[in-house]
Amino acid sequence: MAISKYIEDGNEFWKVYVHVRSSADRNRRVQKTITGLKSESEARREEKKIIQKISKDVQQQDNKGLGWGTVVDLWAEEVKMGYLLNVSEKCADEYLSIINKWTKDWSDLFAGDITRAEGRDLIIKLQNANLSKAYQKKIKNIINNVYEWGIEYKHIKGRVDGPLKGLIVKVDEEKPPEILTLEEIKKFLMSAKILGSKWFYLWSAAILTGMRSGELHALSWSRIDLEKDLIMVHESYDSTKKCIGPTKGRYWRTVPINSSLKSLLLELRQKPESHISPFVFPRFKEWDNGDQAVPLKTFLKSINIKPIKFHALRACFATQMLANGVPAAVVMKIGGWKKSSTMDIYLRLAGVETKGATDSLGFMPNEISFGDNVVSIFSGRSMND
Known part of the structure; x- marks a missing residue:
C-alpha cells in the first residue's frame, strides 16, 4: 500500500496504490490505483475503502481454490518427486509441456471455474490440430489426472470432476506396430x-x-x-x-x-x-x-x-x-x-496364443471322386492320368 503526492498542470494531487496478495495462492494478487485525489486525508479514506473492497474480493477468490496454472505447477512438482506417477523426470516435463501448450487459455482462470463447455472447446481444438485420436486421449487423461489430484487435495474447489470428464475421444483404429521379422x-x-x-x-x-x-x-x-x-x-x-x-x-x-x-x-x-x-x-x-x-x-x-x-x-x-x-x-x-x-x-x-489352434481343422478332403476319375483338389490333376 502507498499514498503519494504528485504535481499535474501546476496542481497538487494525491495517488493511492493498494495491492493485496492471496493467502492461498501467492501467485495471485489484486491491485488498484486511484489518482486525482485533492488531499492526503481524502487519500487515506480512499485507501481504507479500497483495502476493504480488495480484501473481500481476494477472500472470495480464495474460496474458489487455486488458479489452473498454479494447480498444474504443483501437480508437476509432485510428479517429478515421484509421489504421483511412476514416471521419469523427462516424462514429467513432457506432461507439463503438453498441459501448458494445450490449456494456455486456461492459465489465468480458476481451476474450479473451467466449464464443460471449455472442455469441449479444447477437444475441438485438438481435433482441428489433426492430432491422432490416441494423442488426444493422452492429453485428456493427463488433464483429468491433474483435476483428480487437485480436487483430492482441495486445491480445486466447487466441483467433483474435471471439465473433460465424460467427454469421449474415439481412439483410431489399432494398427500393428512396425517391427522386423x-x-x-x-x-x-x-x-x-x-x-x-x-x-x-x-x-x-x-x-x-x-x-x-x-x-x-x-x-x-x-x-x-x-x-x-x-x-x-x-x-x-x-x-x-x-x-x-x-x-x-x-x-x-x-x-x-x-x-x-x-x-x-x-x-x-x-x-x-x-x-x-x-x-x-x-x-x-x-x-x-x-x-x-x-x-x-x-x-x-x-x-x-x-x-x-x-x-x-x-x-x-x-x-x-x-x-x-x-x-x-x-x-x-x-x-x-x-x-x-x-x-x-x-x-x-x-502369434503365441493362437499358434497351432487351427491344426485340428482337418475336414478338407484331399481327393474328390467323379465317377471313374479321382481328382486331387489341391493339384487339380486327375489321379487316373
Whole structure:
C-alpha cells in the first residue's frame, strides 16, 4: 500500500496504490490505483475503502481454490518427486509441456471455474490440430489426472470432476506396430556387420537385450558381469537435459547375457576406446541428441527393409522372445515393462496364443471322386492320368 503526492498542470494531487496478495495462492494478487485525489486525508479514506473492497474480493477468490496454472505447477512438482506417477523426470516435463501448450487459455482462470463447455472447446481444438485420436486421449487423461489430484487435495474447489470428464475421444483404429521379422533381423544385422556400420554394436545390443536407447547410452562396463552373464540396468540418459538419471520405471532390473551378446561385448571390450571411456558403447552426435532413429531408418531403406523407429528394436526383442516360448512375465521383467497391455500387443504379434489352434481343422478332403476319375483338389490333376 502507498499514498503519494504528485504535481499535474501546476496542481497538487494525491495517488493511492493498494495491492493485496492471496493467502492461498501467492501467485495471485489484486491491485488498484486511484489518482486525482485533492488531499492526503481524502487519500487515506480512499485507501481504507479500497483495502476493504480488495480484501473481500481476494477472500472470495480464495474460496474458489487455486488458479489452473498454479494447480498444474504443483501437480508437476509432485510428479517429478515421484509421489504421483511412476514416471521419469523427462516424462514429467513432457506432461507439463503438453498441459501448458494445450490449456494456455486456461492459465489465468480458476481451476474450479473451467466449464464443460471449455472442455469441449479444447477437444475441438485438438481435433482441428489433426492430432491422432490416441494423442488426444493422452492429453485428456493427463488433464483429468491433474483435476483428480487437485480436487483430492482441495486445491480445486466447487466441483467433483474435471471439465473433460465424460467427454469421449474415439481412439483410431489399432494398427500393428512396425517391427522386423526374424529373417529381416538377420539380414539387417548381417548387413550392418559386413558394411562396417558404426551402429552395428548398438543395434545388435538393442535387439539382444530389449534395453531402451537411454539405458544403452548410460550403460557402463561396471554394470556388466561377464562371469554371471548379467547386465544391471538402473540408469538412463536424457537426451533433452544431456544427463543421466533413473530408468523410465525408476527401478533397477537385470538382463541376462546370451552367447551372442557376450561375444559382442567381448569384441567391444578389446577396442582401444573401451579403455578410455567408462561407457560400453561409442558416442555418436545423433545418439547424444536423441536422433538415433534417423540413421537406423536410412540404413534399413538402403538394404530394402522397411524403416522402423529405434524403439521398435525393443519390440523386436519382445516378440522374438515370446515366439521362442519365453513366458510373458519373464519378458516383462527383463525389458522393464510394467503394463500387461503392452505385452498383449507383442503376444499378438508373436502369434503365441493362437499358434497351432487351427491344426485340428482337418475336414478338407484331399481327393474328390467323379465317377471313374479321382481328382486331387489341391493339384487339380486327375489321379487316373
